[in-house]
Amino acid sequence: MTQFRPKYVTFDCYGTLTNFDMAGAARRVYGERLSPEAMTGFVEAFRGYRLDEVLGPWKPFLEVVHNSIERSCKRIGIAFKPEDAQRIYDEVPTWGPHPDVPAGLSRVAKEIPLVILSNSMNNLIMSNVEKLGAPIHMVITAEEVGAYKPLMKGFEYMLDKLGCGPEDITHVSSSFRYDLMTAYDLGIKSKVWVNRGHEPANPYYEYTEIKDIGGLAAAVGLETALKRA
Known part of the structure; x- marks a missing residue:
């Protein structure tokens, strides 16, 4: 597990957080x-x-x-x-979240702002976000960006809106094809793959693997701090 503590933890929503059925x-x-x-x-x-x-x-x-x-x-x-x-x-x-999401997100949200970059619509996503059970700092949709992932435009837009660089965030997704390959190409070094069984592992893309969002706190360097609190 990496101990890098990012300024923001950014997420794919559908499939990673929401049970996108x-x-x-x-x-x-x-x-x-x-x-x-x-x-x-x-x-x-x-x-x-x-x-x-x-x-x-x-x-x-x-x-x-x-x-x-x-x-x-x-x-x-x-x-x-x-x-x-x-x-x-x-x-x-x-559709609501995977069962592990509310508690896992809440643990991280106490320390680091959470941001969603989703292939969704402005009037569609908030119903899913409201079901996540944790405060979300910012939600960015493909409609707002004018492009869907895996195109780079959404990631670039998000970084500009947050006022930070790829070195400042950890991006979390259950998908290589939609998220983690693009994040790798954009120089986002801190990446977390949530292994939901959607796609096979691909270590080339240099990520931390977790089985569910319950493992996210440790992946972003919060586990020890939270235990000491």
Whole structure:
């Protein structure tokens, strides 16, 4: 565990803090229409197309979901209905945190400001943030930035808004492809990977691994200080 104590701890929200259940939502909509094998293929296609959809010019997140579902339907060979994409999108603000998040975040928030950089919309994210159970210093969305992660623009915007450099923060995510690869390329040395099982480990990107947010205090050098308090 690194003992670097950052000025800010910055986070991905969806998947890392919020239990971002896109796979479950897709199964709730399409599970009765597809065989188990086809459903597995649909979920994987939906995951891949979501990433592809955020790599171009910014668009509302509903369009990201809509286009990803439409492309997944085409790939699997079933009819696409716009109301199905809307139904999945409408689930997003109802999702709360992973069970380990409220206590783990609260421990760190007592000492270091917490910042969220999320691939979300201004009117969507706050419902999820309010469920985290800890004070958040700042929330920045892809809508505010005009770009989605893994593009660098959001990270650069965040650093400018915080008035600090990459050497001043610890960035926390469960995803290499959306967050930690970009953080590495931008020179953010202090990175924490929350191993939620979304992606395999990749030590090339020089991070501290934790199994859940309960391990974050130690990863940012607070464990000893908190024990002494």
